[in-house]
Amino acid sequence: MSSMMRRPTPHRFSPYRFAGGKTAKNRVVVPPMCSQTADARGNAAAATIAHYARLAESGAGTIFVEYSFVHPSGKGEDHQLAADSDANVEGLANVAGVIQRAGALAGQQLVHVGGKTTRAMIGGDPMSPSGVRVPVKGWEPDAPVAMSLADVRAWVRWFTEAALRARAAGFDLVELHAAHGYGLNQWLSPLTNNRTDAYGGDMAARGRLLFEIVESIRAAAPELLLAVRLPGQDHMEGGLTAADMRWVVHRLEGLGMDLIDVSSGIGGWRRPEGRTGEGYLVDDAAALKSSTTLPVIGVGGIETGAYIDRILAEGRVDFAAVGRAVLKDPSAWGQRQLNVRVRHEVM
Numbered sequence: 565m566s567s568m569m570r571r572p573t574p575h576r577f578s579p580y581r582f583a584g585g586k587t588a589k590n591r592v593v594v595p596p597m598c599s600q601t602a603d604a605r606g607n608a609a610a611a612t613i614a615h616y617a618r619l620a621e622s623g624a625g626t627i628f629v630e631y632s633f634v635h636p637s638g639k640g641e642d643h644q645l646a647a648d649s650d651a652n653v654e655g656l657a658n659v660a661g662v663i664q665r666a667g668a669l670a671g672q673q674l675v676h677v678g679g680k681t682t683r684a685m686i687g688g689d690p691m692s693p694s695g696v697r698v699p700v701k702g703w704e705p706d707a708p709v710a711m712s713l714a715d716v717r718a719w720v721r722w723f724t725e726a727a728l729r730a731r732a733a734g735f736d737l738v739e740l741h742a743a744h745g746y747g748l749n750q751w752l753s754p755l756t757n758n759r760t761d762a763y764g765g766d767m768a769a770r771g772r773l774l775f776e777i778v779e780s781i782r783a784a785a786p787e788l789l790l791a792v793r794l795p796g797q798d799h800m801e802g803g804l805t806a807a808d809m810r811w812v813v814h815r816l817e818g819l820g821m822d823l824i825d826v827s828s829g830i831g832g833w834r835r836p837e838g839r840t841g842e843g844y845l846v847d848d849a850a851a852l853k854s855s856t857t858l859p860v861i862g863v864g865g866i867e868t869g870a871y872i873d874r875i876l877a878e879g880r881v882d883f884a885a886v887g888r889a890v891l892k893d894p895s896a897w898g899q900r901q902l903n904v905r906v907r908h909e910v911m
């Protein structure tokens with residue numbers, strides 16, 4: 565390529581145009597963060613809408629709505645948002661609306677927590693690939709029951725129906741949550757999947773359910789931007805490795821995925837021991853970015869525009885997710901790091 569044709573170095577303010585034409589106005593993403601503001605049935609409440617209007621004051625170009633369960637058996641905590649019923653769509657549309665009116669793309673993260681829950685939370689036995697109790701720091705999930713093939717098919721249906729609800733609610737993006745030890749992470753990981761059928765064994769088999777869900781959503785909603793939150797690795801002995809995840813991303817690229825969001829796995833999203841400074845999971849994101857043409861989001865303790873500019877310029881990520889630093893005070897963060905001007909709205 566001649567120097568005349570070289571692309572300009574991306575920075576935090578560079579827009580990003582996705583396949584299909586939707587454009588994120590900048591490279592800052594607010595990652596999904598559970599607000600526990602939904603009502604008892606999982607519908608967005610006034611507090612949920614206010615919460616996302618506040619996050620949108622950050623000026624981030626893309627804002628993900630927290631993990632929303634695709635079926636009551638996949639619920640992880642009280643007052644979690646739901647995406648399991650058409651009754652959820654009206655509230656979700658209000659949430660997507662406040663994000664989009666601030667000029668950001670709105671994403672919804674979908675989850676089935678699998679075995680990372682309790683009987684008390686879901687009113688029955690948690691389900692998981694092999695009935696292996698999910699290792700969790702700080703609390704113990706109840707022992708799960710191994711899923712039948714009929715359960716596997718139900719997951720494909722539940723995720724697909726939930727994605728269609730997100731589309732009906734007007735979201736620009738849907739993100740499948742396959743990280744942090746939740747359901748789809750349990751399928752990918754050799755720590756929690758020791759099945760001997762077509763859905764267990766090598767990486768191709770352990771990834772099969774995720775790939776089937778992606779294919780199903782792609783067929784049902786070809787125009788929906790589809791992201792997946794993946795572990796860069798499990799960050800737990802005997803778990804998913806960076807090489808495993810390179811293989812998974814390669815397969816997903818072939819299935820028409822639009823965006824890869826790289827966090828951690830069974831070990832959870834917090835800072836792994838020995839990693840210091842901003843961007844504690846960015847090395848994992850960069851390792852995957854070097855082997856794919858798909859855009860990649862990096863995350864973990866990112867706080868400053870200067871750091872974001874650096875990792876974008878170095879080509880280590882395409883987007884930087886800023887969670888807790890934004891959550892603390894979205895508008896102050898936006899003013900400081902994205903030059904967002906204070907707006908005094910006339911009501």
Ligand SMILES: Cc1cc2nc3c(=O)[nH]c(=O)nc-3n(C[C@H](O)[C@H](O)[C@H](O)COP(=O)(O)O)c2cc1C
Pocket residue numbers: 595596597598599630631673741744793827833863864865866885886887888889
């Ligand atoms: C209050 C809170 C809730 C979270 N909920 C989710 C969630 O629903 N889905 C998810 O994938 N990650 C969730 N996370 C993890 C964040 O998306 C992010 O990966 C993590 O906070 C690290 O980024 P940060 O250091 O910029 O905060 C949550 C984090 C926090 C602090």
